[in-house]
Amino acid sequence: MTEEKLNVVGQSVLRRDGLGHVTGKTIFIDDINFPDMLHLKMVRSPLPHALIKGIDFTKAEKVPGFIQALTHEDVPKNIYTILCLIGVGPDEEPVLAEDKVLYKGEQIAAIVAETEDAAMEAVSKVKIDFEELPTVYDVEEALKPGTPVLKHWGTNHFVYEGHHCRRVRFGDVDKGFDESDHIIEGRYQTSPVEHAPSETTGCVARPEPDGRITVYTNTQALFFTMDNTALILGVPFQKLHFVGGTVGGGFGGKVDVIVEPIAALAAMKTGRPVKYKFTREEEMRVSSSRGAWRIYFKDGVTKDGRILARKITTYADAGAYNRHTPYAVTKHAANIAGPYNIPNVWIDAYCVYTNRQPSSAMRGFGVTPASFALEVQMDKIAETVGMDPWAIRFINAYRNGDMKPHQKVVEDATLIEVMQAAAELVGYELPEKFKKMSSLNREEA
Amino acid sequence: MNTREYFLPQSVNEATQLLAKHGPFMLVMAGGTIAMPLINEGISFPQKVMGLRRAGLSYVTKPNGKITIGAMSTLTQMLDLKEIPILQEAAHQVGGWAIRNMGTVGGNLFAPPPAGDFAAALMALDAQLKLVSTAGARIISLTDFYTGFMTTALSPGELVTEIQVPVPTGKTAYLKYGRKHANTPAVVTVAAQIELDGEGVTNSRIALNAVGPHPIRASKAEEILSGSPLNPTTINMAASAAAEECEPFSDAIATEWYRRKMVEVYVRRTLTKITDRR
Amino acid sequence: MASKIVTFTLNGRRIEVLVKPLTTVQTLLRDQLGLTSTKAGCKQGGCGSCTVLVNGDPMMSCLLPVEDVQGQEVTTLEGITPTPGLHIIQEVFYENFAIQCGYCTPGMIMVSKALLDRNPHPGREEIIDALTGNYCRCTGYEPIIQAIEEAARRMNGNGN
Known part of the structure; x- marks a missing residue:
């Protein structure tokens, strides 16, 4: 197809429902x-x-x-x-x-x-x-013995195929920590959002x-x-x-x-x-809100900025009932290790019940709080190792062909290209080696 | 809302007569920006309501050295009060445009904290209220008007009909701190008027809102300033005294702890603004 | 619980309505007269979706008893929409994507109308100040501000 034949791509097309909206005639x-x-x-x-x-x-x-x-x-x-x-x-x-x-x-x-x-x-x-x-409002309190139990199956957490949480096991984190020069920990808490x-x-x-x-x-x-x-x-x-x-x-x-x-x-x-x-x-x-999450990171990092091991324990506050939170936790667990190539990963992601208003879906669905915690943690790593926050991300960025912790081969990585474009937009001069990087392959070491 | 009767008196006289007749069971409504949300939401179910929009209380007059504001004057009308810039500022920071077109000066006196910032500005100016009933009229200081959370010195059958504000002789400043730039409930609001004789403070009035059951005077802070020069040291002392003496509460806007911290910061900034204006 | 007859001018026409005590202008417009461009986003004066003009001034119709507008002039979005076609403000909201879900749009347009009637060449800060009582959860406001700037240009000092 030649470009001239496109009627919509590249054009600003007026909204189909726009006339109803500006005249107040749209029926809600x-x-x-x-x-x-x-x-x-x-x-x-x-x-x-x-x-x-x-x-x-x-x-x-x-x-x-x-x-x-x-x-x-x-x-x-x-x-x-x-x-x-x-x-x-x-x-x-x-x-x-x-x-x-x-x-x-x-x-x-x-x-x-x-x-x-x-x-x-x-x-x-x-x-x-x-x-x-008696009530319980805190996700970690809710999992302790002696806390009021809210669910008929006898726990304050959702049960994932017989397990207490959604688990990701990849490589050997303890071995990774042993091989690391720095152990960097972080605790992150987000709030509910209506x-x-x-x-x-x-x-x-x-x-x-x-x-x-x-x-x-x-x-x-x-x-x-x-x-x-x-x-x-x-x-x-x-x-x-x-x-x-x-x-x-x-x-x-x-x-x-x-x-x-x-x-x-x-x-x-x-x-x-x-x-x-x-x-x-x-x-x-009363309507569901975005859930509040508490996220613990423990990362093992070499002195030249490679992340060798990442251990995460994370808790979603579902409030009183499931709604969509069990699913949000699964998405969260798949994304919390980040778009980075890390050889050893261990994740426990809990869906926890408390006496709060139920939480559910909201733009990003469990991934938004993950991104918040993850990227603050990446900055913390950069600070501890003494490297540029851009460099830490380029060094660890995943590429096509890498295996993600939840056993999915990366096929559509774009992190490097996005960061290259972002650096250009904000006028940040990247070192030549990062400018040459590509998500499509991994350069020779 | 199942309200059985809505009265719309055409004069103060008619309003006070209705109030005498229907007594405390009748809800008196000014601009409706406080009462109507509760009625719409199914929280309050008043059987009888009296609206004051037609009672002839929407006026501003300027007799010698004083500004007299009819209780039903809107906050929008206050934007024209060039003689008292802090009232213009305070009015402008209430709600959005439509709310200022509806909300009234008299009604704002009854707005539970964290609303009621305009009343705090009036308090710093030592405003007097005219209270009218079928038995007659009396004048009371705004500072003496509040007796507790949502309680006032109004006697049964009395209406606030007028707010009398002396044109300020001291320097004034007003700062409202909210979570957003505009149309926002206050974390804390500070209104101050300081009279100086050379370097020394001869008279000071510091009013705070959103940190007590109603707009309050920071009297300990005022005492510290009285007779002292207004400089960073005395300002800091006054600010921490205000933080200590106020009675903040926690709500969706801020915690008690945070409000107290912000009282100190904002009293300091307000007083500093006054020194900058010298 | 005696209903009362109230007479006022709605969108240029004198009308007579029978309302129960304390009925709001919002309820009258939406439920009795079927003029549903005036929305009911919160019924607390907090969102601006129900903004109407009373004698040209924006007010929250959810907080306004019908009896209070006796003898006054009330204008809703229906009242400024020409037949056929669009008001310039509607045109620019449509063309500049100053709309997404459409729920806040009627209130936004009414406030814009009141602003441009008073101030045919508002600055950006004046536009923002006029809109502070009207929430939009979708657009992030920027297209709305730009639309009003564009409306001012197209009207070239001529309101209405």
């Missing part, structure tokens, strides 16, 4: 209303860890406009885990809490009412009898005359959400029709299946359209 979830639509608001736990001894709806039922309250008893398959669709188990998160809650803000009962105001008022009048339980999309998470579920339920949703994961909803409701997939695609900001914050199953259930129960949309406070306090 909150713009979808039906004349007979009901509103769903959630009764949430005010406590981070407690037993539920009883729920009293008496006063809530008296609020004008109250239609129905839903509890876990109404949910056909109440306990689920989102990643069951890719074989991750066991199920561990309730759609609506049963006998206990594991985080502040956990969903306990849904109130369906004629108006949003009535639903909010009714929620404020539900009385719940709790028995408070995606804060401009449009909060929400959906409208509408019963159709043929018995199907149409769900209009701003999820980022339409089919994933539809399949999970079908499993939770115990209905065949074809009973559900999901309509989506317009997302008022997601950034990974709208991939968890939270509002759709319960809204669809409420629509089935009442026979009327039901809207369930987070308030801003719910979006901040």
